[in-house]
Amino acid sequence: xxxxxxxxxxxxxxxxxxxxxxxxxxxxxxxxxxxxxxxxxxxxxxxxxxxxxxxxxxxxxxxxxxxxxxxxxxxxxxxxxxxxxxxxxxxxxxxxxxxxxxxxxxxx
Numbered sequence: 001x002x003x004x005x006x007x008x009x010x011x012x013x014x015x016x017x018x019x020x021x022x023x024x025x026x027x028x029x030x031x032x033x034x035x036x037x038x039x040x041x042x043x044x045x046x047x048x049x050x051x052x053x054x055x056x057x058x059x060x061x062x063x064x065x066x067x068x069x070x071x072x073x074x075x076x077x078x079x080x081x082x083x084x085x086x087x088x089x090x091x092x093x094x095x096x097x098x099x100x101x102x103x104x105x106x107x108x
Contacts, residue, residue, distance in 0.1 A: 036097065036098065036099070036100040037074060037095050037096075037097050037100060038097070040067045040069060040074070043067055043069075043074035043076055043095050044065060044067050044076060046093075046095055046102065047065070047067075047074075047076035047078075047093035047095065047102075048060045048065070050093050050102050050104050051063075051078055051091060051093060051104065054091075054104060054106070060078065062080065062081055062082070063078040063079060063080060063081060063090075063091075064078070064079045064080075064081055065077070065078055066079070072096065072097055072098065073094050073095060073096050073097055074094070074095040074097065075092055075093070075094055075095075076092065076093045076095070077090070077091075077092050078090060078091045078092065078093075087107075088106070088107035088108050089107060090106075090107040091104065091105060091106045091107060092104075092105050093105075
């Protein structure tokens with residue numbers, strides 16, 4: 001019973017240890033508002049920069065990165081490469097293609 005309680009507390013503390021960021025949208029500065037982010041490569045680089053702001057330089061190297069295109073936005077997923085991933089050890093960045101709005105969401 002005590003070991004079950006300990007495992008439960010460790011799982012919960014792992015989720016709670018992630019930095020909670022204010023999800024205030026940021027935008028990319030550009031004079032041209034049409035198709036600001038027009039390629040998966042651009043979306044990936046923008047997402048890595050945003051993700052590293054929350055975890056430090058090179059933080060993204062601990063994660064597998066997947067880029068998905070939707071009609072009006074790019075979604076970039078960061079999933080842990082760890083052999084023993086912690087619950088909530090993932091994140092995603094949404095990038096609006098036309099406005100350049102960037103939102104970072106960490107796993108909970």
